[in-house]
Amino acid sequence: MGIYYQLEHKEKNTKARLGKLKTNHGVFETPMFMPVGTKATVKSLSPEELYDMHCGIILANTYHLWLRPGEDIIKKAGGLHQFMNYKGPILTDSGGFQVFSLAKNKEKDICEEGVHFKSHIDGKKLFLTPELSIEIQNKLDSDIAMSFDECPPASASYEYLKQSVERTLRWAKRGKDAHQNKNQALFGIVQGGAHKDLRKHSAIETVKMNFDGYSIGGVANDGESKEEMYQAIDYSIPYLPEDKVRYLMGIGEPLDIIEAVIRGVDIFDCVLPTRIARHGQAFTRFGKINFHNAKFKEDFSKLEEDCDCYTCKNYTKAYLRHLITTNEMLGARLLSIHNIAFLIRLTEELRKAIQDDCILEYKKDIEKKYLQKK
RNA sequence: GCGGUAUUGGUGAAGUGGUUAACACGCUGGUUUGUGGCACCAGUAUGCAAGAGUUCGAUCCUCUUAUACCGCC
Numbered sequence: 484m485g486i487y488y489q490l491e492h493k494e495k496n497t498k499a500r501l502g503k504l505k506t507n508h509g510v511f512e513t514p515m516f517m518p519v520g521t522k523a524t525v526k527s528l529s530p531e532e533l534y535d536m537h538c539g540i541i542l543a544n545t546y547h548l549w550l551r552p553g554e555d556i557i558k559k560a561g562g563l564h565q566f567m568n569y570k571g572p573i574l575t576d577s578g579g580f581q582v583f584s585l586a587k588n589k590e591k592d593i594c595e596e597g598v599h600f601k602s603h604i605d606g607k608k609l610f611l612t613p614e615l616s617i618e619i620q621n622k623l624d625s626d627i628a629m630s631f632d633e634c635p636p637a638s639a640s641y642e643y644l645k646q647s648v649e650r651t652l653r654w655a656k657r658g659k660d661a662h663q664n665k666n667q668a669l670f671g672i673v674q675g676g677a678h679k680d681l682r683k684h685s686a687i688e689t690v691k692m693n694f695d696g697y698s699i700g701g702v703a704n705d706g707e708s709k710e711e712m713y714q715a716i717d718y719s720i721p722y723l724p725e726d727k728v729r730y731l732m733g734i735g736e737p738l739d740i741i742e743a744v745i746r747g748v749d750i751f752d753c754v755l756p757t758r759i760a761r762h763g764q765a766f767t768r769f770g771k772i773n774f775h776n777a778k779f780k781e782d783f784s785k786l787e788e789d790c791d792c793y794t795c796k797n798y799t800k801a802y803l804r805h806l807i808t809t810n811e812m813l814g815a816r817l818l819s820i821h822n823i824a825f826l827i828r829l830t831e832e833l834r835k836a837i838q839d840d841c842i843l844e845y846k847k848d849i850e851k852k853y854l855q856k857k
Numbered sequence: 858g859c860g861g862u863a864u865u866g867g868u869g870a871a872g873u874g875g876u877u878a879a880c881a882c883g884c885u886g887g888u889u890u891g892u893g894g895c896a897c898c899a900g901u902a903u904g905c906a907a908g909a910g911u912u913c914g915a916u917c918c919u920c921u922u923a924u925a926c927c928g929c930c
Contacts, residue, residue, distance in 0.1 A: 526895095544892085547892090547893090574891095584892090584893080634891075701891095703891065707890090732891040733891040736890060752890095758889060761896085812895090815895065
């Protein structure tokens with residue numbers, strides 16, 4: 484039955500919206516942050532833990548699962564949910580982003596038919612097409628599949644972006660035609676860099692194809708500025724239908740999430756909470772903190788006193804610093820738990836603020852604390 | 858007591874009679890936004906055991922002292 488988005492409330496002063504997304508694996512409220520589990524695992528967390536953290540939906544990656552273990556094995560296992568024992572909704576990214584990062588020579592490797600690139604595992608030559616990406620995702624049986632798009636950086640030339648948008652539209656159509664799995668939703672992706680006309684055109688034409696939801700892509704791949712990100716959102720949102728969910732791909736800095744929600748976005752995904760955790764950093768209300776910093780050596784307070792995550796309930800900063808500086812795997816795990824909990828809580832608070840029509844005040848409050856640095 | 862060898866930053870250590878003493882680790886900061894990559898970037902000895910001498914110039918040569926290790930009495 485795919486998915487169903489229900490708009491529940493529009494915030495009075497901004498474009499922020501509160502909604503519910505119904506999937507075959509449960510309902511979750513939006514705005515929502517989606518942790519990234521590229522290889523069918525959110526690094527260091529068990530699927531059960533994630534589920535218990537009220538994580539609405541997680542993301543897995545078509546490209547990585549295609550290479551290992553292969554979509555047929557996952558199909559044999561009974562689909563991605565069965566395979567990884569995750570009860571909640573799962574979205575699969577199409578591999579479009581990996582194409583961007585793995586195709587060496589863009590001109591040569593990206594052609595109308597699809598993309599040539601080399602496996603990051605063994606260097607084997609691979610060819611991914613919109614049809615193949617969708618076919619793989621059909622087999623993975625995620626709740627939401629993503630269209631296979633080209634994901635150029637906003638810094639690309641206008642001419643390049645213009646052609647890229649057209650190609651992504653053609654690929655979207657091909658993917659939609661190839662989509663077979665009736666239980667799986669399919670999202671379209673709006674591209675066009677930070678150009679008003681390209682975003683508008685991309686959005687309008689993508690919406691014409693009538694996808695189950697819409698994404699804004701190309702804002703988190705190669706040093707896009709905040710300004711470019713906001714433009715990409717603002718130029719796309721007006722052309723997206725109200726009754727479909729909106730997903731901003733790759734964004735996860737707390738303040739960026741707030742800005743994007745205010746501009747009308749519903750869902751986010753980002754590797755940041757788990758990646759910075761592995762590098763010893765944690766989100767807090769008072770900004771990001773770095774456990775490599777010597778000042779935590781004898782700090783026996785909790786990471787965040789008012790956070791109810793497993794890490795904050797049980798461990799001190801001094802211990803977390805010790806785990807991080809000694810490169811113990813528990814350190815990365817405990818910080819990942821906290822960082823994901825932090826972003827989930829942030830979206831919870833945003834939903835409350837939308838409900839109460841006070842998201843601008845909420846933003847001001849959070850910004851003041853977040854930027855002051857402890 | 859006599860001989861030999863050694864003594865370079867927090868650590869392990871390169872090195873040369875001549876502008877800013879290599880490298881690694883550690884340490885101190887920072888970066889990370891649809892995850893190939895627990896990664897990347899930056900800073901970190903005004904000084905080469907101490908003192909004196911030779912020299913235009915010494916961490917590198919000479920002497921004295923200290924310390925360590927190895928022999929011998």
